[in-house]
Amino acid sequence: MQDLGISILFKGVNFQRLMGGLWVTLRLALITIGLSCLFGLLFGMLMLSRRKIAHIFCRIWLEIVRFMPQLVLLYIVYFGFARLFGWDLDGETSAVIVFTFWGTAEMGDLIRGALTSIPRHQTESAAALGLKKSQIYLHVLIPQTMRRLLPQAINLSTRIIKTTALVKMINVTEVLKVGQQIIGQFYRQPDAAFWVYFVIFLLYFLVCWPFSLLARRLEKRWA
Amino acid sequence: MKKLNKIFALALALTLLLSLLVTASAEGFRTLDEIKASGKLVIGLFSDKKPFGYIDETGEYQGYDVYLARRLAEDLGVTLEPVSLDAPNRIEFLQSFKVDIVLANFTYTEERATQVDFALPYMKVALGVVSPDSALITEPEQLNGKTLIVSKGTTAETFFEKNYPEVKLAKYDSYTEAYIALLDGRGDALSTDNTEVLAWAIENPGFTVGIESLGSLDTINPAVSKGNETLLAWINEEIVKLGAEKFFHADYEATLRETYGANADADSLVVEGGEL
The missing domain is CATH 3.40.190.10 (Periplasmic binding protein-like II)
Known part of the structure; x- marks a missing residue:
């Protein structure tokens, strides 16, 4: 009772566990963001395809992602798949699947937007020069797209980082869950929650801040 | 456009493959023998609810429910694999066979009993x-x-x-x-x-x-997936056996006494041998 509130974070291995939780959060976010960029590129290109069916396919995917809360998707993949199909995925795998499913569509849509913002005459000029479709993408469109894309992609990345807090509901002990477990140990101390959540706030800030710094630097360099 | 078509065809093929897999497998709960053979007993516990199930400052699970969980694993001769859960998804964990048993301050209700199977009570x-x-x-x-x-x-x-x-x-x-x-x-x-x-x-x-x-x-009871009779029967047997050695009173002294104070009466909470 006499303890200063913040000291509860340093009792025993609490702090190490909090850092372990932060690593889980980070690892999950980084894997998801990486995969989302990769698949998002394909998704964006597919959205621009002239094939009607590809367009409808992307549209449906994007709408599902936009209107379904991520928590519902997590429950479907973690509990629903096990119940219906007998696929016993662990929490982290389920989370990667769901967040990549979400990130791919959103990133794809951003990439589509960036691609279409590049004047059409560039594609046509490149084609006139004899470049193949893949070469046009690789040498003309993608490099320019990257620059226009960056601010929005960073924004999406920080949103993904923050949304990973939901995975505590499917048995992944990330930083927020560890925090709640620490509060659970000390619920006799009314200010425990304040200190723990305050430190978690700082940790999220420390994770997201470098992203915006990087974005700002790159934007300046490319401007 | 040819490449894109290929990608699209691949995506379609994958979807088809997945739906084939769907019909192929239908996994259920693990029977007592399967649990023994695997060497692991997966139990759903609270991890932030002192004094029933929580993680202490050394990073270990502790509490009244955890004390029983450890004993069950020990008597079965397997290692305990704790899974942290929250009140709203306890039933979900059992119905999706993610855990073998839930020991998370799980109160018996008739509605819940239609979704999961409850063993004998260990607390009231x-x-x-x-x-x-x-x-x-x-x-x-x-x-x-x-x-x-x-x-x-x-x-x-x-x-x-x-x-x-x-x-x-x-x-x-x-x-x-x-x-x-x-x-x-x-x-x-x-x-x-x-x-x-x-x-x-x-x-x-x-x-x-x-x-x-x-x-x-x-009453607070252990719960298993609906229809898991071998495991349910073993837990009931175990609770009766533990009653004879006043196990739950020992559990109370070890985990709850500190919380309820020296004057509290253990018998107002503890149920031995599943008898109210």
Whole structure:
């Protein structure tokens, strides 16, 4: 009772566990963001395809992602798949699947937007020069797209980082869950929650801040 | 465009493959023999609900439920694999066969019994209502028109919805959040199992349990997936056997005594051998 509130974070291995939780959060976010960029590129290109069916396919995917809360998707993949199909995925795998499913569509849509913002005459000029479709993408469109894309992609990345807090509901002990477990140990101390959540706030800030710094630097360099 | 078509065809093929897999497998719960063979007993526990299931500062699971979980694993000769869960998804974990047993302060209700199978009880409780001393609630009728904090998926939620529809309920996802809401004054009172609020009130000066026993006497039981008879029978056998050695009194002394204080009567909570 006499303890200063913040000291509860340093009792025993609490702090190490909090850092372990932060690593889980980070690892999950980084894997998801990486995969989302990769698949998002394909998704964006597919959205621009002239094939009607590809367009409808992307549209449906994007709408599902936009209107379904991520928590519902997590429950479907973690509990629903096990119940219906007998696929016993662990929490982290389920989370990667769901967040990549979400990130791919959103990133794809951003990439589509960036691609279409590049004047059409560039594609046509490149084609006139004899470049193949893949070469046009690789040498003309993608490099320019990257620059226009960056601010929005960073924004999406920080949103993904923050949304990973939901995975505590499917048995992944990330930083927020560890925090709640620490509060659970000390619920006799009314200010425990304040200190723990305050430190978690700082940790999220420390994770997201470098992203915006990087974005700002790159934007300046490319401007 | 040819490449894109290929990608699209690949995606279609993958989807088809997945749907084939769907029909191929239909996994269920693990029987007692399967658990023994795997060498692991997967038990769903609370990880932030002292003194029943929580993680202490050394990073170890502790509490009344955990004490039993350890013993079950030990008697089965396997290692315990704890899975952390929250009140709203306890049934979900069993129905999706993610855990073999739930030992998470799981109160028996008839509605739940249609979804999971309960073993013999190892504890008994009624509901309690805790409120600040400055505006103490001593009768449930006092709550009419006021806000009562409950945790989603708990007995308190269904009890008040059914019997006191005029009470406004503020529902929270976890116990941690519910208690914080009460401390922050986001409600007039909080209701959950009396054991829980009694312990909490002792540790939070300024709050008192004005209603100590509300609703019918409930029991807390281990639960298994619906139809897992071999495991259920073994747990029941085990609880009867443990009753003979007064195991749950020892459990109470080890995990709950500190919380309820020296004067509390263990027999008001503990159930031995599954007999009320």
